[in-house]
Amino acid sequence: MNLTRWSVRLPGGQRRASASSDRDPGPTPSVPASRGDIPEERIAHEHAGHEHLAVHDVLGHLPALVAIGYGPGHRLGYLSRAYTEVFGPRPTGVPAHQVMPELEELGLLPLMDQVYRTGRPRTVKARKILHHPASSAGSTEPRYYTFVCAPIRESEDLGRQLAALTLGETTTAAATSTPTTASPVTARAVGTAGAVGAGGGVGTVGAVGVGGGSAGSVGGAGARTSLGLSSLGLGTFASLRRSTGASDVCGVLVFGAEVTDQVRVTERLRESERRQREAAVTLQRSLLPQKLEQPDDLRVAATYQPGGADTAVGGDWYDVITLGGGRTALVIGDVMGRGMRAAAVMGQLRTAVRAYARLDLPPHEVLQLLDGIAAEIDAMQIATCLYAVFDPSEQSVTYASAGHLPLMVRSADGSVTRPEEPGGPPLGTGGWMHASGTLPFPPGATGVLYTDGLVERRDRDIDRGLDALAKTLSGATGTPDVICSRLLRAMGVTPEHDDDVAALVFQLPQREHDSAELFRSASLDLLGGAEAASSARAFTGGVLSSWRVGEDVRDMGVLAVSELVSNSLTHGHPPMRLRLRRTDRRLTVEVTDADDHLPRRRQALPADESGRGLAIVASIATNWGTRRTPDGGKAVWCEFPLREG
Template identity: 55%
Template sequence: MRWSARLTGATWRATPATADESVTVPGPRDPAAPCHDPRDAEQPYDLHDVLRRLPAPVALTHGPQHHLGYANQAYRELFGARTPGRPAAESLPELATLGVLPLLDQVLRSGRPRSVKSRCILGLGGNRYYNIACVPLGPDEHAAPAGVLVFATEVTDQVQSAGRLREAERRQREAAVTLQHSLLPQKLEQPDTLHVAATYQPGGADAAVGGDWYDVIGLGGGRTALVIGDVMGRGLRAAAVMGQLRTAVRAYARLDLPPHEVMTLLDGLAMEIDANQIATCTYAVWDPAATTLVYASAGHLPLLLRGPDGTVLRGEEQNGPPLGTGGAGHLSHTLRLLPGTTGVLYTDGLVERRDQDIDQGIDHLARTLTSPVGTPDTVCSRLLRALGVTAEHDDDVAVLVFQVPLDPEPTGV
């Protein structure tokens, strides 16, 4: 069989089957040069000879059974000798292995090219990867294809580079997750006058670790400080900044300052650590003697409180600016909590979704909290499940749940 390629407008015709026929490729045409006889452009090219010179593997098939018409030298060097005239299922078994045979049918039916990417070919001195394109062949672009040209492009270097990059990202993420977990409390303090539980879940394998954190700090007089925070950004840097802020909160808590003053100190420290890295934080102090929760928020999401009757309330909407912005205006708010009250502090990974407003997520969280509650550990698990947080979640999540006992222990003050 002879195949011919032609320039646009040229007449299709077969060329003599000479073994050493040369191919003349026209050079660039000078637009200012005089027009030649259009018949000069009708010189056909021997397609076999053109394809033979290509360094990439190429095969031609024809008919509904995709009988092999031609395989160039590069194809034969890659896969071995191939027998022309036989259906592709017999003569080109490698196409079946690579999942390309169905594409040949699709090309004949649709008349449109089809392709697959990064298909692995084994046993060629190591794995080699190819992108494979199947292009319709025919006498006219408006007619049904008479055959298919199969063209393979090696992409082994690109695939291996991408693999090395993924492996480096995996190692970096594992390091960030390890650092993140090491900086979080290994065991929460359990005050006599408050029941607490917390959970942290990093994002899925495709998500970089963030800077979410929580803490529970015992203070004098039976009081307890509760902290939730979120450093903006991802990766090792965010985790490292989170560790510094968490350490600073524990130090400032010992100064027995009002929550808004702790926020002001943290804001200045955050600017010193990294002027380009901001964070949000809520710092609250539970006083069992006064049965009050005094808290301040630096741009963080609202605290949710479930009363013993199932009513859910949000904390004050008036937040101070995030940490690291140098802004003033942090305020302390005081709430009186009844026995049996459950409070939830959380980061945006729990309630923020790409396809909805964050207020919708907070509303969903509030509705979930109206259900009967169990222990703080149970509430943590229920909230993660209800909000759809799984191992493949695309963001970090930190949740801190606290409950005022129905019969608080005496504080001795």
């Protein structure tokens, strides 16, 4: 709300308020050449009239709710027309609590008491009022006002001036015990403010907008009391103040500026932001795994906690990917930034990771590929990622990090390992060769992947958060779901948290008794030669019989071993090894050798004497694949489902 600049012309060449008044001052006399030509009585008379007119017009023409109360009981002395249009007329000379219940409803009456006692102005913002428009009697519409309660201080001239304005009839009314009704002043301007000095001094009131303020003054000789106009976020207010103590406060001015438009705009903006945030949260949740893959050997659980209602959604994400051959990829990442853009980039990166994971590459090679595509997706978005692979045969976790926080592993004895190396810059930077590291992951171990929202706080260093997480993890026991909940609770993550949090917990259980019988492994080193294939077949048949595997699966397993070992003997190099693993769900056959050439399935011609081995394996197994091993060789594997009994 803009307040138009107004001023006053006093006798002696000074300017007077350019608004009309209900009073008719009569013909304007010509201005004498010198002030000494005017009788003192006339000067004093014209001073009083113009001062009365100017202050009356200031309060009456403001498009605001104005009320003035005097004394500790806040005897009503003046109401503006705008006030009476909203709340109706009120009798003057009566304590406010008796005739102005709206002050209590709006919480203004206690505020007025406080202002009267302390002499300091107080503000309440955007109070809802049911407005009764004169044009539609009986109907109501909500309006919003920001109120300021400001002290009115006594001075020799100001007190007399305001008394003449507001209490001229009140004194008589109080003496006769017949309350009168405060007469509103006709408003003729969009917004006005003015001030005069009772002893010939002049004050000015400047126009203000929503970003600033100006002040004028109403003052007497030797004492200046300012009429300040300032901006408070949603509306403009006026206050009467003087830099003295509270002992000279004689009344309280209540000024209510309408801020309905601002409130409604703010509400629309908040609603728009709420809908946008809900859409981003929905998008992000839809891009996260709806149901985590559950590997045979690992127990896994994950949690995602978006930031509070005032926090835009971020780009935290996680994933669990079964790679085949019993191996599992565990991924977590964080796209810096907020809103739909971060969520969209996150979804594209997660899709890319799943595609690259199917290549069964080492973790550092997956990040190398992801680094290139991250720059293509959005070069302006910084993203971090940690990619880890659990190998049940080796009972280890191999990992690589692109600017992400370190993996934490808790052993069965409660000790926590937090490797800092190897690491690398965030995705999309390019020009960096990532590297992989390996940690042992024996039965009873628990691993945690997480985003920075779990450990980072505005009031503490991130290293302290990492230490706190390690300490919490060292004492955390139970299932991954239980550990997830405990970590969030111990780290102070609540629904009002100011950052997104994602955490992924994986655990290799210690299996005993009947459960241990369902998770078995065996291996055989192959020495080469013509007898290697027959030795492998005999070994496989005996092991599968001891594991009480069904006859049909045993026969197909022996056939697959024969083909894979024969291929390795023909095309590979020693050392060669046969591995057999069973879980409660499947049987895995794997053959490794020292040659890094990955075989591929091809269509053999009728006259060909070779090239049918992988075709046979693919036809009898539910899944098969190849990968390079860390020592520079290769592994070829296949899987068969196990049925109960």
